[in-house]
Amino acid sequence: MLEDIKERVYKANLLLPKYDLVKFTWGNVSEITPDRKYVVIKPSGVDYDSMKASDMIVVDLDGNIVEGNLKPSSDTPTHLELYKKYKEIGGITHTHSRWATIMSQAKLDIKAMGTTHADYFYGSIPVTRDMKKEEIKNDYEKNTGLVIIECFEEKNISPKDVPAVLVANHGPFVFGKDANDSVFHSVVLEEVAFMNWHLVSLGKNESMSDNLLDKHYLRKHGKDAYYGQN
Amino acid sequence: MLEDIKERVYKANLLLPKYDLVKFTWGNVSEITPDRKYVVIKPSGVDYDSMKASDMIVVDLDGNIVEGNLKPSSDTPTHLELYKKYKEIGGITHTHSRWATIMSQAKLDIKAMGTTHADYFYGSIPVTRDMKKEEIKNDYEKNTGLVIIECFEEKNISPKDVPAVLVANHGPFVFGKDANDSVFHSVVLEEVAFMNWHLVSLGKNESMSDNLLDKHYLRKHGKDAYYGQN
Amino acid sequence: MLEDIKERVYKANLLLPKYDLVKFTWGNVSEITPDRKYVVIKPSGVDYDSMKASDMIVVDLDGNIVEGNLKPSSDTPTHLELYKKYKEIGGITHTHSRWATIMSQAKLDIKAMGTTHADYFYGSIPVTRDMKKEEIKNDYEKNTGLVIIECFEEKNISPKDVPAVLVANHGPFVFGKDANDSVFHSVVLEEVAFMNWHLVSLGKNESMSDNLLDKHYLRKHGKDAYYGQN
């Protein structure tokens, strides 16, 4: 079952090497079914070159394998926590893409410093707090999801408005309305992370004006959007 | 009508991904007709892969669509202001190319620090002032054009001598005698922006001597030029 | 004899340009036979384009050429010292890859600052001490091996847990269970060297928590590993 969504998730995973977001198998993309009962995700540690659409794993929201002969990505419990919490998330991408990972390791929020950022992210992309010893020892991957949720809740951010987060000392988790959209946002994230590093490096780390942020975000999103074709 | 110029504008737009100046649809190139009555420009938010020459939009100088079934680039009003003001501009390119955008966000003029710069830009490439709340809220794209003009007027610069400007917190607008020439200057701009960031980062941000600037600019431009074939 | 291992070493050497780890002939990969009597290594200064599997050189552990018509890599004595000392090393790669070489020249350990590092290296990747005048003048390449061993011994590191070292003012030597695995680790090393330079450059050079380091290394290595397929 779910051959269509497996095909989409498979193709979205192949975009990661295409956009130079991963080395080897260091990334995974998933998508949730429209009824929000099942998640389709990449198998763990399988080469992109030999991977097939039929290798995608179907799990339920408790992490039980419903279909597939391989183990799902070890990050699956992180994905599941996020799907359970946020109905606005339809797809998730996790990578160790270079610039977003550097900012994750530096524990620096990626502030909105230009219109490239404002076109897709409605404010700073935050970094999670350090995980505690117990959170790391037991249920580490599930707790990674919970720490992301805590970060968004505290800052009152919806992953629809800011579809990315940096896990401290680790790397980005990125969201979208489906698998493909979460990869798209991963490319944008990498681009703004690149630019922000080069600004922070010059001693510049101030957000742009709210007026300009509003203008650019809202000309692309919401009821008054006028960018692109109808 | 205008099939020739549509073809040229289409091809100039395809150079943006070729020269790695854009991700996705983040750029647009236009050209004005020789009688300076119509502007041909890329449609808004259309993929480069599926775009055709016949998709190019023809607008008049008031922004009315004269030919084409799609919406023109949302930046069209910026282009129009610039064509109306400067007879010496025949083509315009706007991108979010990485290094020029970093310098735009850092609000740093790109000073003439070497002969690569001096061969094509006769002095510093300036950054515009921040736009005011009202300028952003209403007629934002038109006002972007007016702020560029204000910047050039104040510094007494012609876009023929310095065929590029950085819009603060946004990115570059680049000029040429036609669409193709404005893309060419965009490549040069990206190169000098790259080099200048790496000099500013070492604490070096001094212009080269006027003697050397004159020599290199004038051996390529004007009546005494001797570079290249006749 | 040893046609299989020659083929493997040949192919592993070709991965160096593929992964952009070398310019021209600036690298070499070797593998030791299972009985640990012979080492197969790339010939010295031969172009990757014209090189054939049959060009690989077989030497014994004293450096005598057992098979092959060309001179082996000038770094062969370094490889031999390391194979003699460490039974856990099956393959060795030496390159002048850009980022690892920069860190070697800066004489900066590559600290474990994120999970990309922790997935493959169980702690800091160390830099060797400066070599002494006499060590450089006579038996330089052999002494390079001895200085690497001294570095690992002093810090009580096994090349199985930390499969790479930076030779001061020179570049990395990287280890694996076979030739291919040592190239794999070279790619990871280059990636973490890249990220660490960009963190050090921002004034950040602290290791991540031991808890997180343990978690990521041990979920991929040892008896409780759960990453990847069985």
Next chain:
Amino acid sequence: MLEDIKERVYKANLLLPKYDLVKFTWGNVSEITPDRKYVVIKPSGVDYDSMKASDMIVVDLDGNIVEGNLKPSSDTPTHLELYKKYKEIGGITHTHSRWATIMSQAKLDIKAMGTTHADYFYGSIPVTRDMKKEEIKNDYEKNTGLVIIECFEEKNISPKDVPAVLVANHGPFVFGKDANDSVFHSVVLEEVAFMNWHLVSLGKNESMSDNLLDKHYLRKHGKDAYYGQN
């Protein structure tokens, strides 16, 4: 006449875009005939894509065109001064390659900081002094050659030992035993310029020990060389 050398110079020029050392037409390679009477050089401002071997220009040492229908590179007088002065130079490459140009604009010598440098350059790669107003106004290209010679003379450097120089605010001139060899050295120069920028940026700008410099340079050059095949 000279079809062989035209073919070689043509091919060497095509290596510049291959090795990513030039944008557009921003570079030129030349070679002198064995009798040191004629220099074959790229025509000025001609596209690499449309250029043919037969487009190469032959000039004598006074700069008179002996063969060819196009104008020679505008940098020809610089090449000629260097060929006249140094019998050890057989080929010259001039580019605006990114990293060597950054160091030229920063007016920073490229010090020998690692073995990659020491394998090909026997000490620091120097920057020329600023050119004077009169030197720029008249016979600029010839004077560029004279300033390079002054730089080498003052520091007592032979272009055989250090086959590159950085012209201040301009870019590198690189030497070799023939055209191809000068391109090879340009690639090495770009690599060490890249690494040195990243070391200077961390506040590190010390040369390596003379012992290690001697070892690496002399194991590749001179009568006791033992690197590579015979």
